Amino acid sequence: MPTRVAIDAMGGDRAPAVVVEGAVEAVQQSEGSLHVLLVGVPVEVEPLIPAGMEHIEVAPASEVIGMDESPASAVKSKRDSSIHVGLGLVRSGQAEAFASAGNTGAVMAASLFTLGRIAGVSRPTIAGYYPTVDSFCTVLDVGANVDCKAEHLAQFAHMGSVYAERVLKRTNPSVALMNVGEEPGKGDEATKAAFELLSEATSINFIGNIEGRDLLKHGADVVICDGFVGNVMLKLGESIADVLGHFLAAEMKAQDLDEAQRRVVKSVLAGVARRFDYETMGGVPLLGVNGNVIIGHGGSTAAAITQMILRAGELVEHDVANRIAASLA
Amino acid sequence: MPTRVAIDAMGGDRAPAVVVEGAVEAVQQSEGSLHVLLVGVPVEVEPLIPAGMEHIEVAPASEVIGMDESPASAVKSKRDSSIHVGLGLVRSGQAEAFASAGNTGAVMAASLFTLGRIAGVSRPTIAGYYPTVDSFCTVLDVGANVDCKAEHLAQFAHMGSVYAERVLKRTNPSVALMNVGEEPGKGDEATKAAFELLSEATSINFIGNIEGRDLLKHGADVVICDGFVGNVMLKLGESIADVLGHFLAAEMKAQDLDEAQRRVVKSVLAGVARRFDYETMGGVPLLGVNGNVIIGHGGSTAAAITQMILRAGELVEHDVANRIAASLA
Numbered sequence: 122m123p124t125r126v127a128i129d130a131m132g133g134d135r136a137p138a139v140v141v142e143g144a145v146e147a148v149q150q151s152e153g154s155l156h157v158l159l160v161g162v163p164v165e166v167e168p169l170i171p172a173g174m175e176h177i178e179v180a181p182a183s184e185v186i187g188m189d190e191s192p193a194s195a196v197k198s199k200r201d202s203s204i205h206v207g208l209g210l211v212r213s214g215q216a217e218a219f220a221s222a223g224n225t226g227a228v229m230a231a232s233l234f235t236l237g238r239i240a241g242v243s244r245p246t247i248a249g250y251y252p253t254v255d256s257f258c259t260v261l262d263v264g265a266n267v268d269c270k271a272e273h274l275a276q277f278a279h280m281g282s283v284y285a286e287r288v289l290k291r292t293n294p295s296v297a298l299m300n301v302g303e304e305p306g307k308g309d310e311a312t313k314a315a316f317e318l319l320s321e322a323t324s325i326n327f328i329g330n331i332e333g334r335d336l337l338k339h340g341a342d343v344v345i346c347d348g349f350v351g352n353v354m355l356k357l358g359e360s361i362a363d364v365l366g367h368f369l370a371a372e373m374k375a376q377d378l379d380e381a382q383r384r385v386v387k388s389v390l391a392g393v394a395r396r397f398d399y400e401t402m403g404g405v406p407l408l409g410v411n412g413n414v415i416i417g418h419g420g421s422t423a424a425a426i427t428q429m430i431l432r433a434g435e436l437v438e439h440d441v442a443n444r445i446a447a448s449l450a
Numbered sequence: 451m452p453t454r455v456a457i458d459a460m461g462g463d464r465a466p467a468v469v470v471e472g473a474v475e476a477v478q479q480s481e482g483s484l485h486v487l488l489v490g491v492p493v494e495v496e497p498l499i500p501a502g503m504e505h506i507e508v509a510p511a512s513e514v515i516g517m518d519e520s521p522a523s524a525v526k527s528k529r530d531s532s533i534h535v536g537l538g539l540v541r542s543g544q545a546e547a548f549a550s551a552g553n554t555g556a557v558m559a560a561s562l563f564t565l566g567r568i569a570g571v572s573r574p575t576i577a578g579y580y581p582t583v584d585s586f587c588t589v590l591d592v593g594a595n596v597d598c599k600a601e602h603l604a605q606f607a608h609m610g611s612v613y614a615e616r617v618l619k620r621t622n623p624s625v626a627l628m629n630v631g632e633e634p635g636k637g638d639e640a641t642k643a644a645f646e647l648l649s650e651a652t653s654i655n656f657i658g659n660i661e662g663r664d665l666l667k668h669g670a671d672v673v674i675c676d677g678f679v680g681n682v683m684l685k686l687g688e689s690i691a692d693v694l695g696h697f698l699a700a701e702m703k704a705q706d707l708d709e710a711q712r713r714v715v716k717s718v719l720a721g722v723a724r725r726f727d728y729e730t731m732g733g734v735p736l737l738g739v740n741g742n743v744i745i746g747h748g749g750s751t752a753a754a755i756t757q758m759i760l761r762a763g764e765l766v767e768h769d770v771a772n773r774i775a776a777s778l779a
Contacts, residue, residue, distance in 0.1 A: 254696045264630055267638040301593055301681040309596040309678050333685030337693040346682075349638050352630040353679055354686060356662030361690060364666040365722070367583045372721035382714045385707065389715050392701035393694070 123156040123176060126433045127207040127216035130161030131185040132223025133421045137161055140222070141169040143426025148176045150427065155434050158216055160207040161185075180215075182206035188419050192226030196234060204228055208235040211412040218433035220404060222417035222426065229265055229407060229416075236412040239442065241449030244269075245409030246277045247348075247416060248284055249355045252396040253339035259285055260299075260336075260344045263405070264352035271314030274298070274345050275322065276449070278315075280408040281343035282325040283448050287439035288406075289342070293326045297341035299350060300330035311347065319345075324448060362394035403428025406436055408445060413437050452485040452505060455762045456536040456545035459490030460514040461552025462750045466490055469551070470498040472755025477505045479756065484763050487545055489536040490514075511535035517748055521555030525563060533557055537564040540741040547762035549733060551746035551755065558594055558736060558745075565741040568771065570778030573598075574738030575606045576677075576745060577613055578684045581725040582668035588614055589628075589665075589673045592734070593681035600643030603627070603674050604651065605778070607644075609737040610672035611654040612777050616768035617735075618671070622655045626670035628679060629659035640676065648674075653777065691723035732757025735765055737774060742766055 128144055130137040137159075144157045158180040159166050166179050182203040186195040199205065204227055210216035212235055221228045229245065238245060249263035261277040262269070278296050285294035298316055300308045305316055307330055319327040331340035336354065346354070369390055373383055395401060403425045404417035413436035417429045436442070457473055459466040466488075473486045487509040488495050495508050511532040515524040528534070533556055539545040541564055550557045558574065567574060578592035590606040591598070607625050614623035627645055629637045634645055636659060648656040660669035665683065675683070698719055702712055724730060732754045733746035742765035746758045765771070 254693055267630055299682060301596055301678055309676075312678075333682040333687075334689035336686055337689050347638075349630055349641075350679055350682055353628060353662040353675075353683060357665055357683060357686060358662075360663040360666050364583055365694070368722045368725060369718055372718045375721065376717060378714065378718070382711075385711045386715055386718050388705060389698055389701045389707070392704060393697045396697060 123154050124218070124434050124437045125156045125158060125216040126430050127158040127160050127180060127210045127219045128426070128430055129203045129207050129219070129221035129223050130159040130166045131182070131203040132221040133417065134188065134419050136222070137166050138169060139421065139423040140426050141166060142423035144177060144430060145171060145174060146423065146427040147430035148174065150431070151434070155430065157430060158210060160203045160210070180206060180210060186224050186227045188224050190224060190227065192224060192230045195224070195227050196230040204231045205235065208232055208412070208414070212236055217437040218413035218415065220415040220417065220429045220433040222404070222419060222421040222429065225416055228414065232407055232410045232412070232414050236410040239409055239411055239446045239449060242276055242280070242409035244273050244276070245407055246280060247405055248281055248408055249351060249405050250402045251336060251344070251355070251358055253337055255339040258336070258339055258342055258344055259289065260346065260351050260354065261408070262346070262348035262351050263355045264348045266348040269311055269347035271311050271318055274311060274315035274347065275318040276409070278319055278322070278325055278327065278343065278345045279448050280445050281345065283445050284406065284408060284441060285342045287441055287444055288435050291342045294342035295328045296325050296343040296345065297328050297331040299336070299344050299346035300332065303330050303332060305329065315345070358397060362397040366390060366394070401428070403432050406432070406441065408441070411442060413442055452480075452483050453547070453763050453766045454485045454487060454545040455759050456487040456489050456509060456539045456548045457755070457759055458532045458536050458548070458550035458552050459488040459495045460511070460532040461550040462746065463517065463748050465551070466495050467498060468750065468752040469755050470495060471752035473506060473759060474500060474503060475752065475756040476759035477503065479760070480763065484759065486759060487539060489532045489539070509535060509539060515553050515556045517553050519553060519556065521553060521559045524553070524556050525559040533560045534564065537561055537741070537743070541565055546766040547742035547744065549744035549746065549758045549762040551733070551748060551750040551758065554745055557743065561736055561739045561741070561743050565739045568738055568740055568775045568778060571605055571609070571738035573602050573605070574736055575609060576734055577610055577737055578680060578734050579731045580665060580673070580684070580687055582666055584668040587665070587668055587671055587673055588618065589675065589680050589683065590737070591675070591677040591680050592684045593677045594736070595677040598640055598676035600640050600647055603640060603644035603676065604647040605738070607648055607651070607654055607656065607672065607674045608777050609774050610674065612774050613735060613737060613770060614671045616770055616773055617764050620671045623671035624657045625654050625672040625674065626657050626660040628665070628673050628675035629661065632659050632661060634658070644674070687726060691726040695719060695723070730757070732761050735761070735770070737770070740771060742771055
């Protein structure tokens with residue numbers, strides 16, 4: 122039986138068109154292993170589905186939460202939104218995972234409300250990806266929790282370790298605290314206390330503190346920080362490729378390169394930029410709720426939606442939510 | 451009369467040799483406008499000074515604070531260290547500025563102890579540089595203060611604005627808070643409260659929140675954050691050029707470039723890397739103490755030391771410490 126992934130057909134800046142397009146591609150790529158439920162307003166979504174497609178259907182929702190709506194009020198007032206309905210399908214067992222490129226705050230709040238927290242998790246977290254010289258690392262938290270206590274950071278470490286081992290296939294994944302220095306005793310109050318908690322944890326491979334310069338150099342498989350630091354790092358990383366293009370253009374001009382030489386530099390840069398492109402991974406997991414949830418970029422293209430759905434399938438395949446529950450039990 | 455800059459001849463991984471070399475170069479470049487006091491152990495420093503040099507002399511200090519010593523205890527026990535003596539010269543008016551590539555924590559602690567805080571400053575701050583598509587911006591704080599309250603962040607904004615206007619020659623410099631979103635109301639508790647304080651400030655050009663992706667795009671002339679976030683961003687930035695070299699090498703291999711094409715890419719990369727090289731700026735100012743202090747990288751080369759001394763001269767020329775005092779009065 123195929124894995125059933127519910128996708129928020131109304132979520133994202135270019136929904137529902139790009140969502141349906143990305144979902145169709147995901148179904149085709151999965152060769153029967155995925156069944157996609159397009160959650161949204163039928164009259165808007167149905168006409169977009171190619172005739173005769175198998176493994177794709179519409180799950181009706183009458184309301185839409187806008188990208189800029191206040192999550193707190195929208196989650197309370199729009200109980201038949203595509204986000205609520207999609208998460209409800211996971212809760213009732215009609216889908217094994219939910220993915221959305223919609224309002225991130227609303228997805229988080231509705232996930233907590235609909236699915237609840239895993240026992241032992243105070244705060245669910247979003248695990249981001251960061252390209253490194255080796256491949257990539259995962260960073261938790263990347264914006265869900267801006268004010269964190271030590272125990273929250275320690276829980277992120279446990280969740281990230283399970284995720285890296287199961288989904289990212291890292292054997293005994295290394296876990297490090299992002300900090301202002303490598304020595305124990307460095308950092309703000311929360312980080313110092315988290316260092317103590319993690320030093321005592323036996324079920325994870327805690328390797329200590331790393332610094333900002335270690336992130337891109339793959340200082341660890343799993344990098345732990347509060348959502349403020351993680352969000353700043355992630356967005357800074359996303360901008361590198363863009364800015365690099367600007368710097369390289371200025372430098373090519375200064376060095377007076379000819380057209381053929383410029384083409385070489387641009388082609389190499391394009392290869393590097395792909396590493397920093399969120400489309401490659403599509404979306405990031407919301408960890409710590411009782412269910413598998415993937416959150417995508419509001420600006421997601423069809424290609425990014427396809428990747429989000431595949432990532433959602435991976436969470437199910439590797440039973441991530443249950444394994445996190447077991448790890449924290 | 452030349453500006454007298456005291457430099458810590460014993461500070462840095464390769465002191466005193468590179469410090470003396472850098473100081474000699476600074477004096478030569480300044481063409482009589484700088485007089486350098488090499489603060490250190492005379493028997494180690496004097497033999498390194500070329501015969502017949504003018505505008506360079508040794509200021510004796512009998513002790514050295516190591517790079518890895520605990521600042522708190524070293525600052526108390528080694529009162530005749532090169533750091534103490536150098537700052538003492540500033541306090542007594544025998545020098546107008548002090549620069550050190552030594553133990554940063556010790557320089558900060560000794561600066562507070564010897565020079566004291568400017569009235570209205572709760573916490574002195576280190577203002578870092580960040581390359582941007584325009585030129586560069588200054589980021590405060592970059593590691594001096596990891597746990598910050600809103601009023602500390604607001605003070606950083608005032609100090610950074612004076613520095614950017616006077617030394618960096620920005621007219622009405624834009625000041626922004628680094629945050630997880632652009633909208634007012636975003637962020638952790640300290641940042642949200644700092645937003646309120648800065649919105650009410652009439653003497654600075656506060657433009658609101660910026661995000662990690664705006665940093666390299668020159669979102670503001672002056673970027674305000676706590677020292678944890680600033681330190682992570684700064685070190686991440688310092689690593690970009692290195693890591694980029696690695697990514698480009700992998701990409702050149704993948705695209706099977708020939709030797710001539712590789713040379714073009716490497717030459718362009720070298721130009722970009724210079725933007726991220728701390729040697730270009732040399733050192734960063736410690737703002738908020740009653741005196742002009744420049745802090746350098748422990749790994750400073752002679753070229754970086756030269757730049758540090760020139761930066762120290764600029765602080766004096768633009769009367770930065772007094773102007774900060776006036777701004778906060």
